[in-house]
Amino acid sequence: MNVDLEKCLGCGSCVPYCPMRALSIVEDQLSINHDECVECNICYRANVCPTEALLITELTWPRIVRNVFSDPLMSHDTTGVPGRGTEEMKTNDVTNRFVEGHLGIAIEMGRPGTGTRFYDVEKVAQAVAKFGVKFEVLNPVTSLMTDTVTGKIKEDVLNEKVLSAIIEFDIEEEKGPQVLQAIKEVSSQIETVFSLDVCAKVPSDNSLPSEKAAYTSGITPSINGKTNVGLGRV
Ligand code: SF4
Numbered sequence: 001m002n003v004d005l006e007k008c009l010g011c012g013s014c015v016p017y018c019p020m021r022a023l024s025i026v027e028d029q030l031s032i033n034h035d036e037c038v039e040c041n042i043c044y045r046a047n048v049c050p051t052e053a054l055l056i057t058e059l060t061w062p063r064i065v066r067n068v069f070s071d072p073l074m075s076h077d078t079t080g081v082p083g084r085g086t087e088e089m090k091t092n093d094v095t096n097r098f099v100e101g102h103l104g105i106a107i108e109m110g111r112p113g114t115g116t117r118f119y120d121v122e123k124v125a126q127a128v129a130k131f132g133v134k135f136e137v138l139n140p141v142t143s144l145m146t147d148t149v150t151g152k153i154k155e156d157v158l159n160e161k162v163l164s165a166i167i168e169f170d171i172e173e174e175k176g177p178q179v180l181q182a183i184k185e186v187s188s189q190i191e192t193v194f195s196l197d198v199c200a201k202v203p204s205d206n207s208l209p210s211e212k213a214a215y216t217s218g219i220t221p222s223i224n225g226k227t228n229v230g231l232g233r234v
Pocket residue numbers: 001017018019020021022023032036037038039040041042043044
């Protein structure tokens with residue numbers, strides 16, 4: 001995001017809309033912290049500027065990555081994969097992406113409201129990659145990996161900051177507790193927050209493999225978890 005300082009009145013109307021707190025008023029004019037700005041365009045789309053002083057500028061690689069991960073209205077020409085993650089977990093009831101005996105795990109980095117840099121995404125991806133996880137191919141984070149075996153992410157995007165990014169993968173059920181334990185351990189080495197989703201097909205004995213994996217690894221699932229039945233593509 002940029003600002004035309006000749007037009008800016010320093011009214012501050014746009015400041016509260018920035019989820020990254022990258023906007024402030026300095027000496028009666030808008031100041032943008034470009035290192036913190038994730039190019040989500042929320043300040044612009046709020047349409048509160050009385051003088052149209054906010055400017056969306058053309059972004060190039062690697063900064064464009066901020067925009068495609070943070071603005072839901074943008075297409076992913078650079079990653080080739082739209083959205084922040086796939087719909088495979090929500091639609092597993094009909095897509096069967098995660099079969100019986102496997103767990104689907106999603107790590108929503110930067111959520112809620114904190115943002116994340118890709119060096120932290122890489123730390124978490126590398127921590128789980130050691131267990132032979134299968135990263136989701138149709139996922140924009142996977143598309144930024146130079147090596148899906150180790151979870152290594154392209155060097156030139158590591159310092160880029162985005163509103164959120166979702167690491168998604170499939171793992172055999174018996175490895176679930178170890179993987180969840182590894183996620184717990186790496187959480188103390190990163191500068192952001194994340195939400196953790198674990199998905200599993202309910203087997204014929206009506207047990208809950210995802211819940212079992214969580215409790216075995218010392219994680220208490222949130223009581224406001226949701227169950228998707230019959231949701232999916234046709
Ligand atoms: S584009 Fe987004 S992150 Fe950047 S200043 Fe505007 S609201 Fe903040």
